[in-house]
Amino acid sequence: MRGVTHARCAVCAVAVALVATACGGGSDSGTSGADGIVKSSWGDPQNPLEPANTNEVQGGKVLDMLFRGLKRYNAKTGAAEDMLAEKIVTPDSVNFTITVKDGWTFSNGEKVTAKSFVDAWNYGANLKNNQKNAYFFGYIDGYAQVHPDKGRPTAQTLSGLKVVNGKTFTVKLSQKFSTFPDTLGYSAFSPLPTAFFNDHDAWLSKPIGNGPYTVSSYTKGATMEMRRWDAYPGPDKAQNGGIDLNVYTDSNTAYTDLTAGNLDLVDDVPASQLKNVQADLGDRYINTSAGIIQTLAFPHYTPAWNTPDAAKVRKGLSMAINRRQITDTIFQKTRTPAKDWTSPVLGADGGFDGTLCGLECEYNPAEAKKLITEGGGIPGGQLKISYNADTGSHKEWVDAVCNNINDALGNDKACVGNPVGTFADFRNQIGQHKMPGPFRAGWQMDYPLIQNFQQPLYYTNASSNDGLYSNPEYDKLVDQANAETDTAKAVDLFKKAEQVLRDDMGAIPLWYQNGSAGYSERLSNVALNPFSLPVYNEIKVS
């Protein structure tokens, strides 16, 4: 009998505790005004947070708050503007002399010098550090010794980098690259303090940078609390007290939390909520263009796709796709039909041209059928569009594109989707050049330059030329553009190269992707930059 009463009491106690604590879940909104804290959604970064090792948005978000580099891209125009760089001079587009501004320090008090950059870049380029962005340093002389394709590195530092004095260093490139200074705003080129090299593990658990925020606490996989650094020497001081980044397992939950008032900022509105977003948030929903383009890449390594006739087929396929309808209905206008192979964020001066693709990117099923028939029909008889099925809801649009093609050709079986289970396997098959037909390709720019939308993707054997597109004429024009010191002329040459790409229809441009975000009533002055990251330091809390 005694045992029974005992057990029953334990149950009562737990029940009482549960009910009692249930009432304790009130909301604790932080302080407001200039010291207000912004609660923002986050995703778990895929890699350790090092500048040269972060190649996805979630980690990039942190680096953007934590670091300032030689250049910084204007949040509105995307233009590269001097930040820590006092001046960058070159006589020949190969040798650059870079002077760092005085008065900059890391948040631990250490001065930012020329050496901070040179050390960071040497670290990023060295094969033994496994940095995924190492290829950014590929233009610098001596990269092949530090980062050989096979075997061990034969040198520990890049021979093209030399510290002249405390605030000056020189860079020698292995080829002409006139727009090189404009690439230096990318976070891979951030300076690093000596603390990074002395105690790497400690740095990783609490990164130290030179940006407007400092890390006050970091629980891996869960939260990162960033606070305004009051002694920040730069011109773009934080307008709020700090940012709390909270990892959400699902963007839907983050959105729900925003509507419930527990979260201030969501920078990825889930596709399923786009229908409600106007009603839920009104003008607190942002939908602006970002430097991301989606294309259909082709396996140019397959002989059947590498013929002049196949180019005709590719043009026909491009004309069979009703881009406007798909972006309006499936993507709820968060994508814009593509009209060239760059992005609107570049602006006309930067090389964006809404007329470049012309009629070949316009929906015209009759002409499409004519071109595909003239080109001898689809190689292999059936078009298989490959995509990864695990993330990004690609199935919907691939099915829509296939429907367009089937309708244009009047054949139910002309095009089918070919889902691949995981992204890793999808990348795996692409890397091994095993694609049975066109496959989805997305490109998020590293820096707002037309060069970045062209060379890595379509230059012969370039790092992200997954379809192995190759045209000597194209390569020649890109080389000329890189050698051209006058920016306007360089952009023109890149556009000429892009026209070669168009005439081959090397890849079908589908749509430009927008950045979308939503925020709570507490916030104002929220904007997305061309990389679709919120401009955190400008956010005001009321």
Added chain:
Amino acid sequence: MGRYVIRRLLQMIPVFFGATLLIFLMVNVMGDPVAGLCGDRQCDPATAAQLRTEFGLDKPLWQQYLTYMGNVFTGDFGTAFNGQEVTELMGEAFPVTIRLTLVAIFFEILIGITLGVLTGLKRGRPVDTGALLLTLVVISIPTFVMGLLLQLLLGVEWGVIKPAVSTEAPLNELIIPGLVLASVSLAYVTRLTRTSIAENARSDYVRTAKAKGLPRRRVVSRHLLRNSLIPVVTFIGTDVGALMGGAIVTERIFNIHGVGYQLYQGILRQNTQTVVGFVTVLVIVFLLANLLVDLLYAVLDPRIRYA
């Protein structure tokens, strides 16, 4: 009894090796994990090769498996791609999921058995029919629908709970997720208890107990319930493992950073070390839970003890 326990423990060894080997093979069939690490671009071949060497992915599969198992016995579950030790991830994830599971089991026992006894004793009455209908509804609604619905109603519309559970996942924030996780099992527990009670209520020993003039409460709790609980205990015991592994949906909806979240992340990023490590631990939990059930039998029914 001692020999029985030892035999059961020994049986766990081949199951353990078989299960881990299967998971190992399955994860490896999905392709080269390093390929997906560099985003929408191709990894630079030298770095990819170096990463493969570092994670031991360049060795033949059987060697990878042996090395992995060897490390596991020294407590080393490897490193996830983001540089965190898998044991560290486990240390964060398992307490949260165990808490969630305990809340779920608590509801199963409290609501499930209470409702079951109530309906079992009043078979055919309106209470019984009502409860049966209710359980039918609960069983037929998918967990994610119920989760999203409760989240929307309680979290957004009425503001009773927070829609997302915070990182520390305190007990009070886990009540609703626990209820959602428990819902389907809860309905089964109710039905199992009801049937079992109804069956035993007509048995000889209950009649004898009543005839002896024992108070009704004592008849029900000591005689009727004790015998009726055997199938229910079996169910709840095996459910412990199922709840821990099956929490993926609930954890995702309520933003709980538990085992389900880590497994999902691991599968998505094709992180062999994370997936195999977590599944290995789940297999052990499952086996131990089963063992515990069998031992509980002996406590509940002395006839089994001496068999």
